[in-house]
Amino acid sequence: MGVLALAVLPLLAAGPELDKADPSSVAAGSTLKARKPEPTYKIQVGMDGEVYPVFANYASLQKPGDRKWGTVAVTVTNSSDATLRQHISARIEGWSDEEIQIIELRAGEVRTCLFAPAFLPRLYHNREIAAATALVNVRDRSGNLLFTATAPVRLRSADDMYWGRNFKFAPFIASWVTPHEAGVETLLSRAKEFAPGRRLPGYVPGLKPALQARSTYEQVNAIYRALQAQGLSYVKSSLTFGEHSDASERVRMPRESLNQVSANCIDGAVMYASLFENLGMDPVVLLVPGHAYVGVRVAPGSLNYIFIETSLTGRASFAAAVSAAERALHSRRASEVIRIPINSARQAGIYPMPSYTQSAENDLASRR
Numbered sequence: 564m565g566v567l568a569l570a571v572l573p574l575l576a577a578g579p580e581l582d583k584a585d586p587s588s589v590a591a592g593s594t595l596k597a598r599k600p601e602p603t604y605k606i607q608v609g610m611d612g613e614v615y616p617v618f619a620n621y622a623s624l625q626k627p628g629d630r631k632w633g634t635v636a637v638t639v640t641n642s643s644d645a646t647l648r649q650h651i652s653a654r655i656e657g658w659s660d661e662e663i664q665i666i667e668l669r670a671g672e673v674r675t676c677l678f679a680p681a682f683l684p685r686l687y688h689n690r691e692i693a694a695a696t697a698l699v700n701v702r703d704r705s706g707n708l709l710f711t712a713t714a715p716v717r718l719r720s721a722d723d724m725y726w727g728r729n730f731k732f733a734p735f736i737a738s739w740v741t742p743h744e745a746g747v748e749t750l751l752s753r754a755k756e757f758a759p760g761r762r763l764p765g766y767v768p769g770l771k772p773a774l775q776a777r778s779t780y781e782q783v784n785a786i787y788r789a790l791q792a793q794g795l796s797y798v799k800s801s802l803t804f805g806e807h808s809d810a811s812e813r814v815r816m817p818r819e820s821l822n823q824v825s826a827n828c829i830d831g832a833v834m835y836a837s838l839f840e841n842l843g844m845d846p847v848v849l850l851v852p853g854h855a856y857v858g859v860r861v862a863p864g865s866l867n868y869i870f871i872e873t874s875l876t877g878r879a880s881f882a883a884a885v886s887a888a889e890r891a892l893h894s895r896r897a898s899e900v901i902r903i904p905i906n907s908a909r910q911a912g913i914y915p916m917p918s919y920t921q922s923a924e925n926d927l928a929s930r931r
Contacts, residue, residue: 600642602649602668607636608697608716611806614655616686616721617738620916622679627664633677634659635697641668649709650702653678655695655716658686686718687917692805693718721916722819723803725811733901736848737908739814739833741915742841746821751841754789758782765842766863775862779844783859783869786838787881796877798825818918831873832857836905849892850901856888 608614619634635653647668654661659680668674695718701710719725724739726732741747755763763782766775801812817834820826826834829848835857836846845860847868858868870888879887892900 602647603640604710605638606699606714608714613717613719613806615719615725617735619682623681630677633679635678636675637699638675640673644670648704651676652700654680654698656698658682658695687721690720719805722813723811724814725807730901734903734908735913737905737913738916740836740840740905741817742837744818746818747837747841754786757788758785763842765844772862779861784881790876794824797874799827828874829855840905846905848903851895851899
């Protein structure tokens, strides 16, 4: 997945090459020994040398055998005539734990090992692009160091979302849907004051679909009004730095939007989706060229959704925000709308990005 590639020889091959030695320095009658082929290693880090926290977190949650890509990829070519048994480790120095994999390669075999070491909390507090170094070590079964190499890498802000060409990575926006954030819980406690009976029950088992649809509408309306009462308003703030500037942007985490009472369309979409998912409802994020909406299924199994134009939260009624979203979406061709059901993303292993308080981060650091 990465682009920064270092094709380097192992430590055992380092040093002057005999075939380039001065013939006059070779003793009379002696012969030059042919060197046996040795393993080689190719290292790739991140995407174009950049690590996005959202992808690093996803990969770290996968079992090594299930990974399609990783934060660090090490391709081993066993050019020797014997089976190769080695321990390979990879880490981002100062930012991640170390991951170790044990490999066994037959003579002539080539294999790529995908590493996704768990990152320390500081990565998810990082709000600007930062320089770091990837370190790869290869040891034999006795622990002897055979090969080592470093590669420079840039760590993207935890807020940076890379959509990819034609929005290939759009489902990863589900990592911004964080239903268990303290700010989400607080907002819901305020929203219940705007709900009938001061209750936000989510989907009620056994409730008739029509009654559930009405209940869902009332609960979503209560959430909308609570956000209005808090003073939420539209602020774009999507600028980010680094590669892929044409296909990446800053997306606020819901805790940021709620703390700053500011959100653009995609910020608002993941914030509302977090509130809905907390209640056990089924949210969906919709992307159209240049804009985003959020929706929630009206009842379990229903094909109907309530869609919201989130940018109207601070300046229009709930009914107006729903009507505006419906009109806009109806005017779009199906090919222009990318739907991201959050439940489907969860089933694909895309979970909320980690969230740490500063005190929790300090506690973790003190244990290391």
